[in-house]
Amino acid sequence: MSRRWALDEDELVEYVQQLVRIASVFDTGPPYSIEQPHTEAEAAEAVAAKMREWGWDPIVEEVVPGRPNVVAVLDCGLPGPTLMFEGHTDVVSEGDRAEWSFEPYGAEIRDGRLLGRGSADMKAGLAAAMYAARAVQQAGDFPGRIVVAALCDEEGMMIGAKHFAQQPLAKQIDGVVVCEPEDYEVCAVSKGAIRLKVTVHGKMAHGAMPQHGRNPVPVAARIIVALTDLQRRLQERNGTHEHLGDDYLTTTVVQGGDPDQLNVIPRQAYFLCDIRTTPAVDHEDLLFQIRQIVEETALAADCKAEAEVIDNRPPVDTPVDTPVVAALVQAHVNVVGAQPAYGGVPGTTDGTILVRDAALHSVVYGPGDKWIAHQADEWVGVEDIKVCAQVYAETASIFLNGAK
Incomplete structure (x- = not known):
């Protein structure tokens, strides 16, 4: 040298x-x-x-x-x-x-x-x-x-x-x-990064009487599964970048209620997602797809949900x-x-x-x-x-x- x-x-x-x-x-x-x-x-x-x-x-x-x-x-x-x-x-x-x-x-x-x-x-x-x-x-x-x-x-x-x-x-x-x-x-x-928080709003009720509430936890789970499928589609479409590898949508935190209240259906649940992207991904288009998944999945369960962008780094x-x-x-x-x-x-x-x-x-x-x-x-x-x-x-x- x-x-x-x-x-x-x-x-x-x-x-x-x-x-x-x-x-x-x-x-x-x-x-x-x-x-x-x-x-x-x-x-x-x-x-x-x-x-x-x-x-x-x-x-x-x-x-x-x-x-x-x-x-x-x-x-x-x-x-x-x-x-x-x-x-x-x-x-x-x-x-x-x-x-x-x-x-x-x-x-x-x-x-x-x-x-x-x-x-x-x-x-x-x-x-x-x-x-x-x-x-x-x-x-x-x-x-x-x-x-x-x-x-x-x-x-x-x-x-x-x-x-x-x-x-x-x-x-x-x-x-x-x-x-x-x-x-x-x-x-x-x-790689780019999107830090995302998805919140699902249900209706609080007694765990013994779930028919009187709307449980947001399984709705959040269905959204997570749908986002995993979106990740698969992104990877199939974009392939593996020479230096950066694949695109990833990774759920990192899930919270569905008070852990000391086992017998209570929570009024809301949320999860955090760490999204890592290659240059092939347009962040605004990806966020549009994510919001569509979140809103439609929640609507089908008679709930409301939203995706909040904590940070967006292209x-x-x-x-x-x-x-x-x-x-x-x-x-x-x-x-x-x-x-x-x-x-x-x-x-x-x-x-x-x-x-x-x-x-x-x-x-x-x-x-x-x-x-x-x-x-x-x-x-x-x-x-x-x-x-x-x-x-x-x-x-x-x-x-x-x-x-x-």
């Missing part, structure tokens, strides 16, 4: 360890509370402090109390395009610690692996982007601008990305590299000849010495929101196994962190100087 950029790789790895040791899980449960939740604030401050140490002037802005975005703009005053590196400071919970073979926030290094929650998803990628931007800055004046953004709440409703997309700066960005773990794959496509399909993708591919070749593999993001990223709300061109590429996120015993390769920092710096240089 070619070390083309002068950056302190040992310090970079130590900084990733510092970030991993911060348990930046959004959590309002014990010992926290809605008034004092556990948030990304400490991790965001660690990012801002490192930026200030380098002489940068980061903007730290709370999207909601205790949940800040951190954004720095590097500008030498020369005309040119604007490239953004994007990462997030929050991580998912470690879950049951008994499933871990090491301390989730210990950030130990063993056998070339940096261990811990958030190591791959995605504090390694965020740190690599920061150090890459610093290396480009130290190499001398460059055209255009580099934006480094550490956003909050990627693991939730992506309020950080939604907030950033509304800022004037977002409209000035020409390309975004999202630094999620993709194991060196260049991911210009990402698929991302960035052409591979887009300058930001082309620059990243060439950078990978220059640093690694081989053509990268192309892949797809099976979930959604902050880049999905930046495409949807700000019409930005995005590509996802970062250190770490692409399937390790949210699992116990999360890790990232130490060498991968260093390589990705080199690739990011090279990407910035190629992009800002005019990718061909």
